[in-house]
Amino acid sequence: MKKKTINNKEIGRRDLIKLAGSAATLGMLKSAFPDFLFASSAKDVRRPNIVYILGDNHNADTIGYAGHPFIKTPGMDRLAREGVVFEQTYNTTSLCSPSRASILTGQYAHNHGVKNNHTPWTGQSTTFLEHLSRSGYATAFIGKWHMPGEGLPEMPFLDLFVSYTYREGQGAYFNCPMVVNGKEVPSRKPYITEEINDYAIEFMEQQVNKPEVEQKPFCVYLSHRPGHPPFQSPEGISGMYDEEDVMKVLPPHADSMWYGKTKGNVFQGIMMGSYHNQYRRYCETLTAMDRDIVTLLNKIDELGLRDNTVVIYMGDNGMQWGTHDRHGIREPYEESARLPLVIRAPWLVPDPGMSRRQLSLNIDIAPTMLDFAGVPIPREMDGQSLVPILKNGNLQGREAFLMEYWRYYPENTPSYVGVRTRRHKYIRFERGRDPWLFDLENDPGEMNNLYGTPTGNAVLPQMKELLAQLNR
Amino acid sequence: MENKAVFNRSILPAILTLCLTIGSMVAYFNLRPYGNEAGFQTLVKVAGIAYFISVAFGTLFVFSMSYIGGAALRERILASLVVPFFWMTKEVIRITESHPISESLYWYFNPLNVWLVTLMVLEMGIATLIARKILKRRGREISVVTFGPIATIVCSLVFVISVYAWGKGENVYVIFLSGYRALFGSGV
Incomplete structure (x- = not known):
């Protein structure tokens, strides 16, 4: 009998029978377990796809699942029902570019070097997308890059890089010119969230429709603009909150006209219109983004990817709406530093619909992604994987983290460094202000600065020591 | 014109507005x-x-009053600048809470201030016409509408509108920040 060959090796009849038996056993096993456990490509175990959705300046309480009185966010609410909400998620530097760099690299800003929105991204730190790409993932960065530098960075490892450089990378809500794999192209959809959502959906479809031998797990990083001023939303959503009573949410002293970007700036406020309406418009942009999250989740279902795709929604910063007479994202108050974070990974979470109270950070995203993909977490990453906490909500989590901020012109927040524990927050400003020390358990609104008081003096040495340890 | 004393014709309107x-x-x-x-x-x-x-509109009052009082152009402009300069300086002082003096001084050139100064120029043109009209009613032999104020109004109006219309001011702000980076880098 003529011998058959596999991979240039001759095999006999007995070998063929063994091979057929193994294949049959594998087939039976495959029918008994979820599909993603069985690889169709080179690896033995297929790794999950990852869809990471990033919002902009999204106050963690301005979501339906968080109990907001009027905002409609059915997409995020669905994620919360089917996944896990991390209620105590913070950024380590409360500003767009540093926070985005921290998300991508898993590092504190003093390590990745993007200290404010004027400091260029040098590419000196490796992003989790590059790690995933090297390990065999198809990767796409789609949407707002928004880190300083000459245009967009070179990221040849990406299979798809869709972004924009318009207005210093802030883009525009309508008809934003795009840059697709280095080539400038006009927008295809008028509204920015639809535009980038379409690219994400097309990328997923392309991966699914590839011949089975070419298929790889994929990771989509989808970075949205909504939440950033000037707040504009599409037809059908614009004006939908006109009748809502915003004083259910805003502090009582936030008058209807005030829109100071910084404390004490009324002129700019009146120029930019009613503060109450600004808040309504802000909510509308978030609802517009959520509409596309709904579309994306439906598409994941339609493509049969639900059970092997991690979906994450997160914000880069929080947003302070009038509390402490402040507006914006830079102050080290909870409203600015706390982020929305929801993770859906059905095969990992024993208690979908529940929440986690452990301290989690923007720098945890990169190691978490690598953990999902089974990629070793590099030592240079400062964050920790959230996968163990996803699996077991009773784990203790971290004790404290570093808060750091470098002054960003022309915003009115001095540079600061601080430490946040489960109970306390200690902030030391470079200039212009006395330190802050808050007991967040007894004073969650951060109204009573304990610095210099007997209670504060009792806690201060421990906080200083923690700060010194974290800031090494 | 009435030729009042400097205090009455220029300083007093400026102080009242302030x-x-x-x-x-x-x-x-x-x-x-x-x-x-x-x-x-x-x-x-x-x-x-x-x-x-x-x-934003104090210039209309101060410039008109000082014109009616007989102040020369330079005096009218100086009097009109008091309140906007006070406000801009307040903002510069605010910036010093977080930034060095040099960077804070650059805040004088922010787009809003440029816009405000242009608005002031527009108001000076309008105030000139108002003041002349009042003086004419009081019996002065004076031409209300002349080339100077009309050209001032038209040019400043075009500038005020176009600065806002061009990306709702965002593009001008981007230029301002580019200037900051050229001078001070990232600042940290």
Whole structure:
């Protein structure tokens, strides 16, 4: 009998029978377990796809699942029902570019070097997308890059890089010119969230429709603009909150006209219109983004990817709406530093619909992604994987983290460094202000600065020591 | 013209406008609800509008009064600058809380200030016409509409509108920040 060959090796009849038996056993096993456990490509175990959705300046309480009185966010609410909400998620530097760099690299800003929105991204730190790409993932960065530098960075490892450089990378809500794999192209959809959502959906479809031998797990990083001023939303959503009573949410002293970007700036406020309406418009942009999250989740279902795709929604910063007479994202108050974070990974979470109270950070995203993909977490990453906490909500989590901020012109927040524990927050400003020390358990609104008081003096040495340890 | 003393024709209108600015500003930022939210909203609206009008449109009053009082052009301009300069300086001082003096001084050139100065020029043209009209009613032999104020109004109006229309001011702000980076880098 003529011998058959596999991979240039001759095999006999007995070998063929063994091979057929193994294949049959594998087939039976495959029918008994979820599909993603069985690889169709080179690896033995297929790794999950990852869809990471990033919002902009999204106050963690301005979501339906968080109990907001009027905002409609059915997409995020669905994620919360089917996944896990991390209620105590913070950024380590409360500003767009540093926070985005921290998300991508898993590092504190003093390590990745993007200290404010004027400091260029040098590419000196490796992003989790590059790690995933090297390990065999198809990767796409789609949407707002928004880190300083000459245009967009070179990221040849990406299979798809869709972004924009318009207005210093802030883009525009309508008809934003795009840059697709280095080539400038006009927008295809008028509204920015639809535009980038379409690219994400097309990328997923392309991966699914590839011949089975070419298929790889994929990771989509989808970075949205909504939440950033000037707040504009599409037809059908614009004006939908006109009748809502915003004083259910805003502090009582936030008058209807005030829109100071910084404390004490009324002129700019009146120029930019009613503060109450600004808040309504802000909510509308978030609802517009959520509409596309709904579309994306439906598409994941339609493509049969639900059970092997991690979906994450997160914000880069929080947003302070009038509390402490402040507006914006830079102050080290909870409203600015706390982020929305929801993770859906059905095969990992024993208690979908529940929440986690452990301290989690923007720098945890990169190691978490690598953990999902089974990629070793590099030592240079400062964050920790959230996968163990996803699996077991009773784990203790971290004790404290570093808060750091470098002054960003022309915003009115001095540079600061601080430490946040489960109970306390200690902030030391470079200039212009006395330190802050808050007991967040007894004073969650951060109204009573304990610095210099007997209670504060009792806690201060421990906080200083923690700060010194974290800031090494 | 009436040729009043400098104090009466220029300094007094400027001081009156400045008092309105300071008074409304202090009221605006220190008012709190104290249990009556409706009353608070009304009070802050009044104070806020007074504050805005005094800064943005004070020039109309000061320039007209000093023109009617017989002040020369340079004196009228200087008097009109008092309140806007006060407001801009307040903002520069605010920036010093977080930034060095050199960077804070650069704030004088922010787009809003440029816009405000252009608005002032527009108001000076309009104020000239108003003042002439008043003087004519009082019996002065004077041409109300001449090339100078009309050209001033047209040019400044085009600038005021186009600065805002071009990306709602965002593009100008981007240029301002590029200038900052050229001078100071990232600042840290």
